[in-house]
Amino acid sequence: MNDGERKYEKRLDHVIRGEENIRKGRPTLAEVREYWGKANIPQQWYSRKEPFTLAWFNELAYKRYNVYYDYLRESAEFQWHPGEEVLEIGVGLGTDLVEYAKHGAHVTGVDLGPDQVMLTKLNLELHGLPYRGIYEASAESLPFSDEAFDHVFCFGVLHHTPKTMKAVDEIYRVLRRDGTAIVMVYARGWKHYFKRCLIHGLILGKWFRCGFNWQAVCDEVSEVHGSSPKTNVYSRRGVRKLFRQFPSVEIHKKRLGEFIDYKPYNTVKLPKLWRNILLLFGLEGLLGENWLVRLQKVPCPREATLWEVMFKHY
Numbered sequence: 001m002n003d004g005e006r007k008y009e010k011r012l013d014h015v016i017r018g019e020e021n022i023r024k025g026r027p028t029l030a031e032v033r034e035y036w037g038k039a040n041i042p043q044q045w046y047s048r049k050e051p052f053t054l055a056w057f058n059e060l061a062y063k064r065y066n067v068y069y070d071y072l073r074e075s076a077e078f079q080w081h082p083g084e085e086v087l088e089i090g091v092g093l094g095t096d097l098v099e100y101a102k103h104g105a106h107v108t109g110v111d112l113g114p115d116q117v118m119l120t121k122l123n124l125e126l127h128g129l130p131y132r133g134i135y136e137a138s139a140e141s142l143p144f145s146d147e148a149f150d151h152v153f154c155f156g157v158l159h160h161t162p163k164t165m166k167a168v169d170e171i172y173r174v175l176r177r178d179g180t181a182i183v184m185v186y187a188r189g190w191k192h193y194f195k196r197c198l199i200h201g202l203i204l205g206k207w208f209r210c211g212f213n214w215q216a217v218c219d220e221v222s223e224v225h226g227s228s229p230k231t232n233v234y235s236r237r238g239v240r241k242l243f244r245q246f247p248s249v250e251i252h253k254k255r256l257g258e259f260i261d262y263k264p265y266n267t268v269k270l271p272k273l274w275r276n277i278l279l280l281f282g283l284e285g286l287l288g289e290n291w292l293v294r295l296q297k298v299p300c301p302r303e304a305t306l307w308e309v310m311f312k313h314y
């Protein structure tokens with residue numbers, strides 16, 4: 001490893017341990033809880049129906065799986081865990097937990113905020129779905145015994161918690177030996193890098209106003225309502241490092257995002273042809289906004305070589 005690589009690795013370690021917030025210091029869990037409550041609970045602005053009704057939750061789910069995160073219908077594996085113990089960390093409005101419960105999973109959820117806990121319970125109850133429990137708790141110290149869950153789902157949460165690595169350790173701890181975890185963290189791509197850092201950071205001058213601190217720019221512009229206490233954005237190498245204790249880590253970049261997958265703020269969406277061209281040239285791997293990571297505690301079998309497939313296996 002040369003000097004440049006060593007410097008890069010050291011910086012990566014800082015990012016992973018959540019020690020990037022040089023400007024403000026590491027945020028506390030209380031600050032993160034405060035930020036994500038009430039009007040900041042994501043996605044509630046997708047529906048104009050009467051808030052907190054079944055129709056409102058239904059429309060939020062419809063938009064989530066058809067407009068904003070259509071890849072989740074397949075990738076979250078909602079239908080593949082009936083009868084299993086499923087934990088969601090950072091439930092938000094509970095939209096995804098409802099999907100697991102609809103398909104027969106025994107669901108448990110946690111979130112830092114009381115509003116998210118209350119709304120997730122309401123969402124499940126309005127759908128007439130049973131649940132084990134929805135608790136106010138932190139990803140960094142989960143109130144569950146070791147190996148309590150078959151499947152852990154954590155979408156858009158780890159990059160906001162102050163000690164990300166501690167939360168990863170907790171996922172590992174509560175997951176059964178043959179369990180799976182699906183995690184989404186922000187990726188360097190169109191939205192979090194080109195748009196938010198290049199346009200907001202450089203062209204609109206936020207980098208200068210933030211004392212030349214990219215992390216501060218990221219925190220400032222990463223969320224719909226701005227000024228998040230902490231938002232990390234990862235490279236593929238960063239993701240590998242973050243989950244290095246899991247023997248099996250599958251990483252996919254997802255969501256081409258604004259103008260291509262969905263209309264930002266009701267503006268325009270490019271013709272489907274654009275999306276297909278970008279997909280054809282594999283540009284989702286460059287421009288995608290999300291890392292969708294599938295984790296297992298048991299190693300994947302070794303990949304067979306082309307030679308073995310052609311000449312050894314029938």
Ligand SMILES: C[S@@+](CC[C@H](N)C(=O)[O-])C[C@H]1O[C@@H](n2cnc3c(N)ncnc32)[C@H](O)[C@@H]1O
Nearest residue numbers: 036090091092111112113138139155156157161
């Ligand atoms: C961006 S929202 C995502 C919510 C939901 N998963 C979704 O996709 O709509 C982040 C959520 O993670 C929660 N959160 C952040 N840090 C957390 C922690 N340490 N433990 C539990 N929940 C946390 C926040 O309260 C918030 O509800």
